[in-house]
Amino acid sequence: MDSHRAAFVAEAEDGITDLNNALLALEADPEDAEAMDDVFRVAHTLKGNAAAMGYEDVSDFGHALEDLLDAVRQGDREVTPELMDLLFEGVDTVEAMVSEIADTGDVSTDPTDLESRLREMEEHGTVGGEDADEDGTAGAGDSGSEATDGPEAGADTADDATDEGDGDADDISVPDLPDEAAALGEPVAYADVTVGETAMAGVDAALVLQALDGQFGEFVTVPGPEALEDGEYEERFDAFVADADPAVVAEGLGALTQVESVATTLVGASESGGDAEADESGEADADAEAGVDDEGANAEPEVEDAADAEATDEGATDDANATDESDSGESSSGTNSGSSTDSKSGDEIKSIRVDVDQVDELYGLVEQLVTSRIKLRRELEELDAQSDALDELDKLASSLQDTAMDMRLIPFSQVSDSFPRLVRDISRDLDKRIDFEIEGDDVELDRTILTEMRDPLVHVLRNAVDHGIESPEEREAAGKDPTGHVRLTAERERDHVIIEVADDGGGLDPDQLREKAVDEGVKSREAVEAMEDGEVYDLVFHPGFSTAEEVTDVSGRGVGMDVVRTTARDLDGSVSVESDPGEGTTVRFRLPVTVAIVKVMFVDVGGTEYGIPIKSIAEVARADDVEEVHGDEIVRHEDDLYPVIRLNERLTNGGAAAAGSGAGAPDGPDESGGDGPAEADAASATTDGGVTDDGMLVRIREETRQVALHCDAVLDQEEVVVKPLDGPLSGTPGLSGTAVLGDGDVVAVLDVVSL
Structure with missing residues (x-):
């Protein structure tokens, strides 16, 4: 994917997310003028960018979408459920087109049918019916002056620009003509082009250069084209256009969505004040054809920095100007234009986009x-x-x-921004009213973790809307607000992130879960009767287990929650369920912020070395307080009983010993410098070499798993790179991965949850 297409796709994907959320805000409050402006602005930008890139199918469809939105903004059409459904369908179609552009560079989706329905809604206020009102329609050509398209629109824009600019020529200060512009054919038009704040300064400037080349041929810019395409300008730059009318230049550049404003005049005419043209509206239509030629002579210089990097749906880093921090003295024409390129320094660059x-x-x-x-x-x-x-x-x-x-690390919003639209669509399908809110969307997690967690979170949200929230009638009968509430929160806790999906629905009935478990053969009657309610709720993670009375398109097939737990565990995290019958349910994920490099404690089990993640360990002690209760070994800690798992027996029976290394590693100091409780206890327990006649006990943190692991000896601690198990070993109970030590030994890292 070339850099310009990648940048277009990245900006379009962000715009689609913004458009979805703006439409949700408009649907919630049709009188919200700010939401309406946001919807129109984003739709207008998407359409304009598509036109500038030559994707006419997207641009034409966006034009129909924009005209309908403008009819709503002008008050000619009311915000109705039918209209909102049609707009959301339109956004989905644009998203499909952008996805095709990202994959192949071409659009194969045919939006003709939907486009005609958009036009019909715009003209009649409904689809497939009579006019919604008697006094005319809001057609494509008269839907509002601010969204009027075509050549006439450009003329109107230019006229407006002239009106604004007349008499203000003294405000347009024409810099000295650069040496490169001396050979330009007269008359020479000067344009003060303002792009404004943008995440893709280089790409936006490149599109303006393409428009200049396509419409006017000869021109000179300050800074030069290479510097502009590298984003090395401060929101504005100067352009000198050969043999051009300032009004035509204002019209052509003002029609680009990348241009915030443009002021033009003839070179040498600023003192007379008679030929100034200006466009300060910032809302000029992008459908005035710019004749963009991707192969234009002034669009050839390479974009050397991050603009060449393909944009990805994970949002690799903060949106930023794709710029090169190196000096670019040759890119400036050395004029007094006030563009400050000579003083450009790396200190002014806050961040860059990186592949x-x-x-x-x-x-x-x-x-x-x-x-x-x-x-x-x-x-x-x-x-x-x-x-x-x-x-x-x-x-x-x-x-x-x-x-x-x-x-x-990327913000949680990279995933959560698409969830409001998801909840809205499901609630509409189920005829439920739901208020959905997100908190903590600025919390950052590892990209890999967020990518893997998106589908589990989607499934949990679907369950909350389908199973959790009752119908409005049921809620009113129970004395509740007919509108249900679903809340998604993310909160950082040291090196972990807690993500919760909470609803105020009917909750889970533990007795019903017990009956389901017995009926489906998941547990025996005796087993479920002995379970606490908190343990019963965990039954929802059993494969094939579902409390749904009937299967729907949303959920209820008994698949998914087991995958949710498996995914969380694969990421070295956990998931739990809390519920209050009649009040609601909360699904809580506890996930590490980062993955791969972890601190582990090495233990010796029958001459083989294994690793246990330090974060899972509560304390290490000698195994001289082991008791036997009803035939099972336990150890007491503060009135709690911890079952003892003898690793020698469990690993041998499980066949996991083969994944370990040879003899245990020699003792050595803790190079990681850890000073937590587990590290301190481990150090004291291994003062005499870490070996006792009865072996050692590694007590696991209660929130992870209430057990104590028995081993022969505790060795040392190190930070290691943990590689997940692939192929036939993938999913082996008790093992989370392997670590390669400095001496070449491969050590198995234990998964204390599934051991």
Whole structure:
């Protein structure tokens, strides 16, 4: 995908999300003028960008969508459920077209039928019926002056510009003519072009250059084309156009959605004040054809920085100007234009757009650095050598590791922004009224985690709307507000993020769950009767288990919740359910902020070394307080009983021992510098070598799993790169992945939840 197409797709995808949310706001309050303006502005920009890129199918369809929106904005059409459904269908069609452009560069979707329905709604106020009112329609040509398209619109815009500019020529200061413009054919028109704030300065400038080349041929810009395409200008730049009328230049450039405003005059005429043309509306229509030629001579220079990187749906980093931080003295024409390119410095560049593949490659290199650091330390320990340089390397590697991890973090909004439309559509299908809110959408998580969690969150939201929230009639009969409430929240807790989906619906009936479990053969009658209500709620994660009375298109087939739990566990997280019958249900995810590089404690089990994630460990102690109750081994801690799992027996029976390394690694100091409770307890427990006659107990944190793991010895602690299991070993109970140590040994990392 070329850089311009990638940038168009990225901006279009953001615009589609904004348009969905703006339409939701308009549907909630049809009198919200700000929401109406947002809807129209985003639709107008999408249409204009498509026209500038040459995607006429998208532009023409966007034109029909925009005309209907303008009829609503002008008060000619009311916001009705039928109209909103049609608008949302239109947004979905645009999304499908943009997806095709991203995949192939071409549009195959035929929107003719929907376009005709949009026109029909615009003209008659309904589809397939008589006029909604008697006093005329809001046709495509008269739907509002601010959205009028075609050549006449351009003329009107130019006339408006002339009206605004007449008598104001003294306000347009024409800079000295640059050397490159000396050979331009007269008359020379000067244009002060303002792009304004933009996330894609280089791309927007390139589209303006293409329009100049297509319409006027010869022109000179300050800064030069290469600098402009690199985004090296401060929201505005100067253009000198050969043999051109300022009014025509104002009309042509003012029609571009990339241009916020343009002021024009003849070179040398600013003192007379008679030929100034200006367009400050910022809302000129993009359908005035610009004759864009992607192969234009002035559009050829390469965009060397992040504008070349393909935009991705994960939103690799913050939206930012795609700029190169290097000096570009040759790109400036050296005039007194006031564009400040000579003083351009890297300090003014706040962020850049980076291809997500480059971030992943950097992250992979950091993983290799961590492994090499461990190997080097172990070799020095074997030689009984000390090195201050290695300690310094540890600090630098840790800082680089933290930076690389932070670069992979993206806001939760990258996923959650599409959920309001999802909830709206489902509630409409089910004839339910739902108030949906999102909190904490600025919380950041690892890109991989967010990508994997999108589908589980969609499934949980579907369940909340379908199973959780009752119908308006049922809610009123129960004394509730007929409008249900669903809340999605994300909150950072140290190195984890808590994501909750809560509803105020009917909740889960634990007795009904028990009966379902028995009827479907999930549990025996004796087992479910002995279960606490909190344990009963976890039955919803059993494969094939469902409380739905009937299967719907939304949910109820008994698939999905087991996948939700599996996905959370694969990400080294957890999921739980809390419910209050008649009051509502909350599904809570606990997920790590980042993945891959973790701190583990190594233990010896029958001569084989295994790793246990430090974050799962509550404490380490000698195994001299093990009791036997009803034939089961337990250990007591603050009045709680922890069942004892003997790893030697469990791993041998499970066949997982083959994944471990050979003999346990030699003891060594904790290079990670951890000072939490688990690290302190582990250090004290291994003071005498970590081995006792009865072995050692590793007590797991209660919120993870209330068990204590028995091993022969506790070895050391290290940060390692954990690789997930692939192929036949994928999904092996008790194993979360493997780690390659510095000496080349492969150590299995245990999954304490499924062990």
